[in-house]
Amino acid sequence: MTVYATPDRNAAGVRVIRAAGGLMCIKCRLVPGDDVDHAHFRAEGIPAMLDHLDFHTVLGDYVPPEAFVRLRAEYADLFERGAL
Numbered sequence: 001m002t003v004y005a006t007p008d009r010n011a012a013g014v015r016v017i018r019a020a021g022g023l024m025c026i027k028c029r030l031v032p033g034d035d036v037d038h039a040h041f042r043a044e045g046i047p048a049m050l051d052h053l054d055f056h057t058v059l060g061d062y063v064p065p066e067a068f069v070r071l072r073a074e075y076a077d078l079f080e081r082g083a084l
């Protein structure tokens with residue numbers, strides 16, 4: 001599992017990971033519904049997650065810059081490998 005942002009490690013207002021389920025924002029407050037513990041946003045790809053994290057930032061949630069840098073670097077790697 002890859003952890004891009006977590007409140008424990010870099011004071012992030014979000015928890016973003018890549019696990020078996022894909023690229024996810026865990027316990028995301030932007031996901032509608034009352035069951036926050038199971039409200040996970042699952043991105044279809046890195047650009048979708050970057051958009052999602054921009055939205056968190058606009059709403060005042062702290063997303064560490066390194067989370068954006070890492071996701072963009074991974075996306076660039078995919079591009080260079082011809083996977084996009």
Ligand SMILES: [Zn+2]
Nearest residue numbers: 025028030041
């Ligand atoms: Zn989210």
